[in-house]
Amino acid sequence: MVSPHDADSGDSAETTARGSTDSDRSSAGGGDDPRTATAASNRFGDAATGSDHGVPDFVAARRHVLTELLWLATVLRRNGVSVPTTGPLEAARTLSVVGLSEQSRVDAALRATLVTEAADRDAFDDAFPQFWHRLRTGLERIATAHGRDRTTGTDDADGDPADAGSGREEEPQLLPEAETPSTVDGQDGPGPAPQVRIATDRRRATGDRPDAEESSARRYSPVGGSRLVDAELDRLSSGERASIHRFVDALATIPGRRRRPASSGAAVDARRALRASLATGGAPLELPAREPTPTELRCCVLVDVSGSVLDTIDRSVLLHFAEHVQRRARYARVFLFDTDLVDATAEFERSGGNPAAALRDARVEWGGGTKIGAALETLRRRHPDAVDRRTVVVVVSDGLDVGEPELLEDGITWLADRADSIVWLNPLATSPAFEPSSRGMAASVPYVDALFGFVGPEDLAAAARQIERRGLDGPVGYEYDRRRRERTGATADD
Amino acid sequence: MTGSDPTAPASLSEDDLRERFERRDYVADAATVTTVSLALQLERPLLVEGPPGSGKTELGKVLAAAFDTELIRLQCYEGLTAENALYEWNYTKQLLAIQANEGTVAGGDGPTATADVDSADRAEASEEPGTVFDEEFLLERPLLRALRPGTDRPPVLLIDEIDRADEEFEAFLLEVLSDFQVSIPELGTVTASHPPIVILTSNRTRGLSDALKRRCLYLYVEPPSFETEYEIVRRKVPELDAVVAAEVCAIVERFREEAFLKQPGVAETLDWARAVARLRESNSADAESADAGGESSAAASISAGEIERTIGCLLKEAEDVDRVDTELLEQLRDAAAAARDRLED
Numbered sequence: 001m002v003s004p005h006d007a008d009s010g011d012s013a014e015t016t017a018r019g020s021t022d023s024d025r026s027s028a029g030g031g032d033d034p035r036t037a038t039a040a041s042n043r044f045g046d047a048a049t050g051s052d053h054g055v056p057d058f059v060a061a062r063r064h065v066l067t068e069l070l071w072l073a074t075v076l077r078r079n080g081v082s083v084p085t086t087g088p089l090e091a092a093r094t095l096s097v098v099g100l101s102e103q104s105r106v107d108a109a110l111r112a113t114l115v116t117e118a119a120d121r122d123a124f125d126d127a128f129p130q131f132w133h134r135l136r137t138g139l140e141r142i143a144t145a146h147g148r149d150r151t152t153g154t155d156d157a158d159g160d161p162a163d164a165g166s167g168r169e170e171e172p173q174l175l176p177e178a179e180t181p182s183t184v185d186g187q188d189g190p191g192p193a194p195q196v197r198i199a200t201d202r203r204r205a206t207g208d209r210p211d212a213e214e215s216s217a218r219r220y221s222p223v224g225g226s227r228l229v230d231a232e233l234d235r236l237s238s239g240e241r242a243s244i245h246r247f248v249d250a251l252a253t254i255p256g257r258r259r260r261p262a263s264s265g266a267a268v269d270a271r272r273a274l275r276a277s278l279a280t281g282g283a284p285l286e287l288p289a290r291e292p293t294p295t296e297l298r299c300c301v302l303v304d305v306s307g308s309v310l311d312t313i314d315r316s317v318l319l320h321f322a323e324h325v326q327r328r329a330r331y332a333r334v335f336l337f338d339t340d341l342v343d344a345t346a347e348f349e350r351s352g353g354n355p356a357a358a359l360r361d362a363r364v365e366w367g368g369g370t371k372i373g374a375a376l377e378t379l380r381r382r383h384p385d386a387v388d389r390r391t392v393v394v395v396v397s398d399g400l401d402v403g404e405p406e407l408l409e410d411g412i413t414w415l416a417d418r419a420d421s422i423v424w425l426n427p428l429a430t431s432p433a434f435e436p437s438s439r440g441m442a443a444s445v446p447y448v449d450a451l452f453g454f455v456g457p458e459d460l461a462a463a464a465r466q467i468e469r470r471g472l473d474g475p476v477g478y479e480y481d482r483r484r485r486e487r488t489g490a491t492a493d494d
Numbered sequence: 495m496t497g498s499d500p501t502a503p504a505s506l507s508e509d510d511l512r513e514r515f516e517r518r519d520y521v522a523d524a525a526t527v528t529t530v531s532l533a534l535q536l537e538r539p540l541l542v543e544g545p546p547g548s549g550k551t552e553l554g555k556v557l558a559a560a561f562d563t564e565l566i567r568l569q570c571y572e573g574l575t576a577e578n579a580l581y582e583w584n585y586t587k588q589l590l591a592i593q594a595n596e597g598t599v600a601g602g603d604g605p606t607a608t609a610d611v612d613s614a615d616r617a618e619a620s621e622e623p624g625t626v627f628d629e630e631f632l633l634e635r636p637l638l639r640a641l642r643p644g645t646d647r648p649p650v651l652l653i654d655e656i657d658r659a660d661e662e663f664e665a666f667l668l669e670v671l672s673d674f675q676v677s678i679p680e681l682g683t684v685t686a687s688h689p690p691i692v693i694l695t696s697n698r699t700r701g702l703s704d705a706l707k708r709r710c711l712y713l714y715v716e717p718p719s720f721e722t723e724y725e726i727v728r729r730k731v732p733e734l735d736a737v738v739a740a741e742v743c744a745i746v747e748r749f750r751e752e753a754f755l756k757q758p759g760v761a762e763t764l765d766w767a768r769a770v771a772r773l774r775e776s777n778s779a780d781a782e783s784a785d786a787g788g789e790s791s792a793a794a795s796i797s798a799g800e801i802e803r804t805i806g807c808l809l810k811e812a813e814d815v816d817r818v819d820t821e822l823l824e825q826l827r828d829a830a831a832a833a834r835d836r837l838e839d
Contacts (some may be wrong), residue, residue: 117701288661
């Protein structure tokens with residue numbers, strides 16, 4: 001993690017320390033790109049040690065760093081991290097000490113200031129890479145754009161000192177990374193390039209979806225041909241993973257009744273309030289709060305792997321969801337069903353980050369028709385231990401059942417009776433026109449605690465949001481999805 | 495503060511810090527070093543969280559040793575009040591002083607009920623009014639001592655398990671930590687000439703207030719990786735054979751994968767390593783006196799019996815100990831065997 005350059009930077013004077021850091025860094029970066037590193041070390045190594053040549057646009061760089069810091073804080077807050085109000089300010093201060101050249105040090109500095117809860121570290125882990133990418137890209141842009149200006153004005157790194165900004169001395173710590181790719185100059189053409197490149201999503205272009213001809217020819221038959229799990233899964237982006245984590249965390253709040261003391265909140269901790277009132281002669285002057293403890297999660301995931309579901313749903317997200325449940329929950333079972341029910345718990349357990357491969361190795365097939373009733377019957381008979389009264393059952397299915405309706409009704413009542421709650425994720429329910437009118441869905445809906453749409457990770461995040469806000473007993477479900485209303489509104493306007 | 499002093503904590507580079515840690519056999523990862531260094535440079539309190547036994551308290555001790563300064567430790571507990579933590583008047587001594595003065599002036603028959611009145615009279619009469627509220631009668635408690643160190647080196651103030659203290663105390667602490675000064679009504683305001691290096695540790699038995707968290711830099715001490723833990727064991731338990739140390743770490747690593755009620759921390763690993771080392775020492779002594787037993791050579795791997803006999807060092811819950819069955823022991827042995835290969839890599 002720690003690069004060898006630190007050995008030189010023993011200076012107490014900050015500017016000098018930064019300078020040696022950056023120049024060292026650029027020479028160390030020679031392995032990555034020897035062409036640019038030499039030029040860069042000339043340009044910025046000199047500038048940083050206090051001479052007046054080739055200084056990048058510090059004002060723009062500074063603004064960029066601060067903007068990105070605020071962006072990171074916003075993203076973290078959106079993902080439920082309690083970033084202190086002064087967090088970004090503190091973060092900026094720490095950055096002025098550690099500099100921007102080393103990812104690990106920036107990571108440690110921002111983590112120390114923006115994160116204040118052990119539970120929030122995951123969210124930071126998820127958000128940081130994108131922040132780092134944005135920061136680096138932006139700084140490189142600024143340095144490059146400036147370098148171009150400079151080369152048109154002066155001819156050499158040792159040229160005119162006139163363009164050394166007077167404000168430079170104030171912000172030596174915001175010196176951008178030295179390894180500016182000078183080759184970009186030629187590609188980008190003239191003009192400033194303030195656009196920050198953002199990591200692009202690169203999924204779904206791969207084997208996630210069946211290709212066009214296959215899907216057009218596809219039939220959703222009750223006995224539809226099963227095949228081996230064929231999805232080549234890509235890595236999920238941090239945002240997508242955060243959505244999955246958030247949903248599973250929301251599930252974990254469902255069975256919890258335990259509460260722990262909180263620093264603020266609406267729920268009063270009566271016991272502590274009474275105890276505190278002793279000191280004030282029995283008058284409860286302060287009302288300590290408490291909040292639900294995120295409890296152990298016992299979960300049973302029933303995934304409909306019929307062709308109709310697989311073609312609509314984002315398979316990567318689905319498998320990662322199942323895998324994450326498996327990892328996060330105290331006790332979890334994962335079953336795949338189409339016309340038959342398969343216990344895939346062990347495969348997900350062993351998957352090691354690649355559930356698709358694990359399923360393939362286990363020769364689990366998917367893609368047949370749907371017989372939910374029969375699947376539940378099998379679950380009841382063969383795996384009665386999978387569901388108990390503390391278990392949250394998550395059913396992923398479109399409810400297009402081709403089995404016998406009586407069997408389904410029997411199964412779902414049994415399940416509702418036995419489980420703590422049933423959360424149903426239906427890929428069709430993302431459509432604004434969705435109503436649970438199909439035979440299977442209509443039979444199941446009365447026994448389901450919440451029915452959400454689920455095609456991609458954003459649906460999981462929306463569902464998690466509802467559960468967090470209102471609990472499973474509140475008004476939650478696809479019909480309360482804000483996006484649904486927006487979509488219906490949009491279609492009505494058209 | 496002596497700004498030019500190269501040993502001043504605030505002007506210490508990360509490498510110096512790492513070197514000082516190493517000299518005290520404290521193995522820290524890069525993120526820890528960076529964060530601690532930041533806290534020193536910015537003169538911010540550092541809030542350290544992590545699983546029990548991960549070396550949070552040790553960090554404070556090592557810092558004090560590294561800067562060759564005093565370690566002032568404030569162990570928090572429920573019901574801890576500002577008086578316990580800051581200062582107290584030595585009532586007994588005050589009373590004695592009053593009575594002593596009274597005795598010399600008013601004679602030996604003064605009833606205690608009039609002692610206050612008499613002392614007030616005395617105080618008026620003497621040249622130094624109110625002398626019982628003097629330095630002499632002040633009992634310094636950890637926080638005040640941290641603000642008034644005897645030397646010109648900033649002390650290390652270790653506020654341990656802050657989550658156990660009441661919220662009122664936390665609020666009080668905020669005031670001290672933000673300005674590094676306290677006011678004693680009878681004496682005046684005490685301001686720290688050398689702000690102490692403040693380390694707070696928490697085990698998360700309750701959430702800390704946002705105000706406190708906002709003032710601190712936050713560090714979460716991760717459970718160590720195999721390599722880190724091996725390094726720690728090697729440094730702290732040098733008498734244990736290198737291969738056995740690797741096995742110990744591998745077994746602990748495997749233990750942590752189990753869902754135990756109380757996960758073994760680094761402290762437990764060290765205890766266990768010491769126990770194993772001691773056990774082997776005495777065994778080999780026995781073997782030498784009895785017979786040159788071939789099996790108890792120095793680098794013999796840990797046997798299932800050894801694990802079972804010393805399991806108390808690692809697992810502190812009866813339920814956890816019960817869960818260690820032959821199957822798990824077998825897996826532990828596998829992990830230990832794999833450790834030898836990992837060591838060679």
